[in-house]
Amino acid sequence: MEKKFLRSSTYQINPADLRRRKLDAQRTIINAYHNALIRWYCRFRFHIINVDFLDTLEQHLAEDAHVLDIGCGFGLFALYYAIQSPARKVVGFDLSEPRIKEAQLVTQKLGLDNVTFFCQDAGEYRFNATFDAVVTLDLLHHVAAEVAERLIQQAYEALTPGGTLIVKDVNTRPVHKLYFTYALDKAMMPRSPVHYRSDLAWKQLMLSAGFAEVFSYPLNDYLPYPHMLIVARKAKG
Ligand SMILES: C[S@@+](CC[C@H](N)C(=O)[O-])C[C@H]1O[C@@H](n2cnc3c(N)ncnc32)[C@H](O)[C@@H]1O
DSSP: OOOOOOSSTTOOOOHHHHHHHHHHHHHHHHHHOSOHHHHHHHHHHHHHSOHHHHHHHHTTSOTTOEEEEETOTTSHHHHHHHHHOTTOEEEEEESOHHHHHHHHHHHHHHTOSSEEEEEOOGGGOOOOSOEEEEEEESOGGGSOHHHHHHHHHHHHHHEEEEEEEEEEEEOSOSHHHHHHHHHHHHHHOTTSOOOOOOHHHHHHHHHHHTOSEEEEEEOOOSSOOOEEEEEEEOOOO
């Protein structure tokens, strides 16, 4: 029987085919960036944030979810989740105008109408829409502590009932891994301050903001990052 990949709960699926299609989607996105250096960076980023991790995250994004990606960079993951499901609406913003311009160019090039990007400082962002999921990958340690706290509070308020806040960030333990990440953060963005918090501190903050449940998972990588995924869910009613 022919195996089909359909974005529906009834799809017949061959796991190897599905994985290949996801890798194809990544390649399509990477190849749409016109600059070789950006393509290299995106390849590396997709390598680190691999298909398995993206699948884990996607479990929290319904096929028709309205998703906000805060600090989306070149828009890689917003584009990826938009390509996975045409009914999903994804919005991404980032402080960096060049990165947002690249994301917009790729959106046009791929002819996607379910993803949009705009340039914005997270410190000044005010939520003016509701979202089913708010995602922020490797951003929160780059903003001031009070900005991170406000974003979490506002994300909670902007989420629909049962909505999810998904944060990938840097844990403070083990310390040698934290030093490695600090060195890399400084190499990539020397002028950007860093404010790391432990998984427990983030959880406490999210529970205080009103989230009903918060889970955190360590993310294992061949590079010595102390990265973690935190998923905070708003109560359904
Ligand atoms: C490590 S990159 C992660 C990018 C993207 N989320 C990803 O996973 O590929 C951090 C991003 O945060 C952005 N950023 C830093 N400070 C920001 C701020 N105040 N407001 C919005 N974006 C910010 C940077 O421009 C950069 O694109």
